[in-house]
Amino acid sequence: MTVEGCIDTEEGKATLASPRRFSPLTAAMLACLLAAACAHGSKPAASSAKVVLEGARVFDGEILSGPSTVVLEGDLIRAVGPRGSVEIPKGARVVDYTGKTLLPGLIVAHAHVGHTSGTEMGRSFYTRELVAQQLTRYQAYGVVAVNALGMNPPLFYTLRRELNGHTAGADLYGAGPGIGAPQGAPPQMQVAEDQVSRPRTAEEARAVVRDMAEQGVDMVKLWVDSMGGKVPKLAPALYRAAIDEAHRNGVKVAAHIHDLEDAKALVEAGVDVIAHGVRDQRVDDAFIQAMKDREVWYIPTIQLDEANYIYAEHPAWMNEPFFRAAVEPTLQQHFEDLTWQRETLASPEAAKARKAVAINQENLLLLHQAGVKIGFGTDSGALPQRIPGFAEHRELELMVQAGLTPAQALRVATSGSAELLGLKDRGRVAPGMVADLVVLEVDPTQDIRNTRSIHALWRRGVEVR
Ligand SMILES: [Zn+2]
Numbered sequence: 061m062t063v064e065g066c067i068d069t070e071e072g073k074a075t076l077a078s079p080r081r082f083s084p085l086t087a088a089m090l091a092c093l094l095a096a097a098c099a100h101g102s103k104p105a106a107s108s109a110k111v112v113l114e115g116a117r118v119f120d121g122e123i124l125s126g127p128s129t130v131v132l133e134g135d136l137i138r139a140v141g142p143r144g145s146v147e148i149p150k151g152a153r154v155v156d157y158t159g160k161t162l163l164p165g166l167i168v169a170h171a172h173v174g175h176t177s178g179t180e181m182g183r184s185f186y187t188r189e190l191v192a193q194q195l196t197r198y199q200a201y202g203v204v205a206v207n208a209l210g211m212n213p214p215l216f217y218t219l220r221r222e223l224n225g226h227t228a229g230a231d232l233y234g235a236g237p238g239i240g241a242p243q244g245a246p247p248q249m250q251v252a253e254d255q256v257s258r259p260r261t262a263e264e265a266r267a268v269v270r271d272m273a274e275q276g277v278d279m280v281k282l283w284v285d286s287m288g289g290k291v292p293k294l295a296p297a298l299y300r301a302a303i304d305e306a307h308r309n310g311v312k313v314a315a316h317i318h319d320l321e322d323a324k325a326l327v328e329a330g331v332d333v334i335a336h337g338v339r340d341q342r343v344d345d346a347f348i349q350a351m352k353d354r355e356v357w358y359i360p361t362i363q364l365d366e367a368n369y370i371y372a373e374h375p376a377w378m379n380e381p382f383f384r385a386a387v388e389p390t391l392q393q394h395f396e397d398l399t400w401q402r403e404t405l406a407s408p409e410a411a412k413a414r415k416a417v418a419i420n421q422e423n424l425l426l427l428h429q430a431g432v433k434i435g436f437g438t439d440s441g442a443l444p445q446r447i448p449g450f451a452e453h454r455e456l457e458l459m460v461q462a463g464l465t466p467a468q469a470l471r472v473a474t475s476g477s478a479e480l481l482g483l484k485d486r487g488r489v490a491p492g493m494v495a496d497l498v499v500l501e502v503d504p505t506q507d508i509r510n511t512r513s514i515h516a517l518w519r520r521g522v523e524v525r
Pocket residue numbers: 170171172209439442
């Protein structure tokens with residue numbers, strides 16, 4: 061398919077906005093929305109088209125309300141209120157969503173793009189086509205914004221500019237390459253030189269951060285992890301300099317950690333986001349208090365460890381279309397290999413990962429109950445088994461398993477993550493917000509797995525699914 065096939069004519073837009081009117085363009089336009097090659101060809105022009113979404117219950121990013129009316133104008137939400145209380149504009153297209161539940165699109169604050177394809181990973185997958193394809197996948201799963209937290213080569217800056225503001229895939233934000241220790245995490249076997257900066261002195265760390273800020277990163281990423289004592293950790297003098305320089309440039313800093321000791325040191329050093337759950341031990345009162353006092357965000361990423369064994373268990377949901385559609389054929393085949401299943405489940409890594417999930421869940425509940433700010437992240441896309449789109453729905457389920465209510469988990473994944481990323485016009489269903497909406501068949505506040513019942517998806521006021 062050519063980009064020309066996606067030209068956003070007036071006719072094309074009308075077709076997209078009214079599925080009842082099938083013109084020959086419809087199939088091509090819908091195919092465009094699924095085709096990565098067209099990702100930059102479907103930016104909607106500013107429009108004042110009015111759409112009324114009628115009758116759905118609304119989870120607004122905080123709480124669930126009864127049957128409501130939501131008025132969209134162009135790419136924004138214009139009005140929201142109980143059904144019957146909001147005036148329906150003349151000439152508006154009305155879509156009946158009685159019985160359904162509508163919520164803001166999900167926002168994932170820790171994920172990665174352009175790293176994997178099927179069972180493989182490597183620098184060669186960071187291409188315009190593959191990144192756009194992954195953003196399309198995220199969107200199909202109701203994820204409307206992705207914060208690619210490190211390991212991005214320079215192409216990231218171009219893609220971030222080009223792909224955002226469109227309706228073909230999730231918006232891309234991120235940290236550029238990120239900063240790791242020489243010979244340290246992330247392992248040099250897994251990333252190319254242009255995907256991670258490895259400064260050796262505090263001055264080099266400052267220069268690297270200044271360059272990232274100039275290029276327009278949304279966040280600076282640090283890796284502070286000895287990978288179980290196997291590699292050198294980023295030195296405190298370097299991460300202190302990086303954090304200070306980022307703050308001088310008005311940029312937040314997120315840190316990859318595994319252990320409580322490192323998380324504490326980074327909070328003390330002024331980090332803004334702890335980008336993984338603490339997984340070596342239960343968090344203590346001093347850490348909880350420091351997180352609260354300094355208003356540091358905490359992103360648990362529970363699915364990351366679970367992905368190391370759950371697919372070998374072959375739970376029933378792996379047969380459902382919702383899962384299968386997210387998995388490329390070679391990866392699907394890999395998961396079905398009985399020898400791999402047996403060896404994985406018997407491995408010490410699986411036992412370690414189960415323990416990490418349990419500690420992560422316990423810590424999430426403690427921090428959430430204490431009022432620490434929780435962000436939504438999965439680390440999906442970093443390794444083949446961390447499956448973009450599906451991982452986000454599974455993460456919600458794991459958060460509820462940890463003890464959050466479904467509404468609390470959804471709040472984290474919508475208005476919470478929007479706040480973390482500074483996206484002031486996203487993450488809520490309210491007047492003035494961008495109309496990025498997911499419509500579900502079944503109420504997710506009753507059972508979080510109902511987030512998988514996606515009925516329709518709206519991006520910037522346009523129905524895309
Ligand atoms: Zn990551």
